[in-house]
Amino acid sequence: MSDVLKIVDLHVSIGDKEILRGVNLSMTEGETHALMGPNGSGKSTLGLAIMGHPNYKCTQGEILLNGENILELEPNERARAGIFMAFQRPVAIPGVKMADFLRHATTNVRNPDRKEGEDLIPMREFRKEIKANMEQLQMDSEFARRYVNDGFSGGEMKRAEILQLAMLQPKFAILDETDSGLDADAVRLASQSINEIGHNKMGLLIITHHDKLLEHNPPNFTHVILGGRIVETGGKELAEELHAQGYDRIRKQYPEAAKVNDESEAEAEAVV
């Protein structure tokens, strides 16, 4: 039986501010979903809420993994259950080497019942695996000895996120603009890598403004999010339309959601 990640009527707030206002979305393992929407629509919020970020409070609704609500789970329990997010701007952890970090992460995710302090996966096996994945991503072997995201260029950060995706082999992966800030060659490499690692295997939720990533990973479904709600769902031609023509039609068609979106964007700008 295929794994299913189902989001039902999800409402999410940061502080008093409601960002998601009833999101419904269902993904099955092996499917690729594109999540598109203008700034402030709630794309990243949905990803962070699925991972369980402590600042994002789910006030209503459910996130079900194979029928079980995961809202009460800690982020690490969600990761061990097979959910992954590649961050748009991952934080640096100075002094912690990429290889050590990933060995620990891989051990925990592969052995969900591992207790703290128990053995990590054997070094030999791990080295072999990380080396193969790094070669595929055209990463220098020096990379494993660097500190997690510390002083990484934008491109290096994104590749490091894809490397983690490859090592952790989740059931569902949220890719939050894993192609942004890259030059054309790097976008192609990232897109191809994601295709090889996850396309038609994992459930992918791709948040992107770029068409290259979706060209290599054609979505089975495209969702348009506006004002904290998914207002329209279509096939890959919907993604193509939005790339070509932007969100004017969507805004006109869903004026209430557009209004909410504009307000929350204006507020976000005021905060910045």
Add this chain to the structure above:
Amino acid sequence: MTPTTLTENIQLTFTDEGFAAFLQTLNEPEWLTEIRKAAWARFKELPWPSNRDEEWMRTDIRLFHLEKFFIPSARGEVATGTPVLADGVDLVGSAASCDGVASGASQFDSAMAEKGVIFGTISELLGEHGELIRKHLFQVVDGLEDRFAALHQATWTSGVFLYVPRNVCVEKPIHTFSTMTDGGCDFSHTLIVLEEGAEATVLAESNNANDAVGLHCGAIEIVVGDRGNLRYVNLQDWSQKVWHFAHQKAVIGQDTNLQWTVGALGSRLAKVNQHVSLRGKRGTCQVNGVMFTENKQHLSYHTLQHHEKPDCTSDFLYKGALQDQSRTVWRGMIKVDVEAQQTDGYQRNDNLLLSSKARADSIPGLEIEADDVRCTHGSTSGRVDEELIFYAQCRGFTRKEAIRAIVTGFFQQVFDRVTIESVREALALAISRRVRDYE
């Protein structure tokens, strides 16, 4: 005067009578007795520092009572202690002491002695090398500077002396270890003199049994001659019932290299002055400090990097992590004399607060008289960043594992600068033992 031997029943108090009796137990040359007497007079005339003194504003010693302790002497029992820095290290020499009294004879490679290298306790060496010791002893630290300095200069015991002649390289490290019994005192004095072009590595450490009460009042004097190269490591891991007061100073010459690593882990209350004078052109000094406090510990470190000559580089990095209700004070000063042009001075102190009740005071300072210098300083203090914890959790780390990794990583940045493997390992182990699980 005939020296008398102390028995375990006689404990000399820090009084005129006790001091006079203490002098009688020593078989020291007149010049050294004079140094002690001058310091004793100074000790009597000075008050204890109080919170009105700038350096002591944040460090309260009202609960410190010298009368609870006795002038260092063998107390009839021996504490073993547990040295960690020399694990698996091929040493060229070693010395150990308990309660300020040498535990057995110091060890030293005879091949090194043939090259003119001198190492041992000061009392052992006074007979043969009295003039050499006289030339340097209490020439670097000012033993009359404050009441603790004077107390040390008057009543220090168990000094260690290392002398490396011109162009001699002592490749393997020398190890010194001090410990105390419950209620004991350690007033050890370290004197290291490297002549021109000489090289050495010294690993010094002190610890005693958990819960053992004690007093350390010590001094370190380091002289590095032109083109000399010294790596000095000082790991202080006393029990949390030990009072620790120390003046530590190095004077380094032209084209020298000094790497000084400080592990400040133990003691109930520590007040340390660490001072490096760059007294020749192009001298380079790197200081790596690691502080990790818990319970109600209070560690106060005052550093001074004094650029006296042009073209020198100094780089001081102290990192601290604080648990429970512990407190650290770090006060750093870069002083640049008017002739010290082209100075490159750097000082930084970063603190990680692992409890809402812990407090770190970080006070960097600059005093620059030259006009063509580059001096930078900075400090940070804060809790473990929740975004880092969340990121690691998203990769399957439990919250506890995430914090442990982040704290260890925080110190890794200092360990990366330490070039001696056994020291990196000992420090990392001490830290990992101390890191608790945080919610």
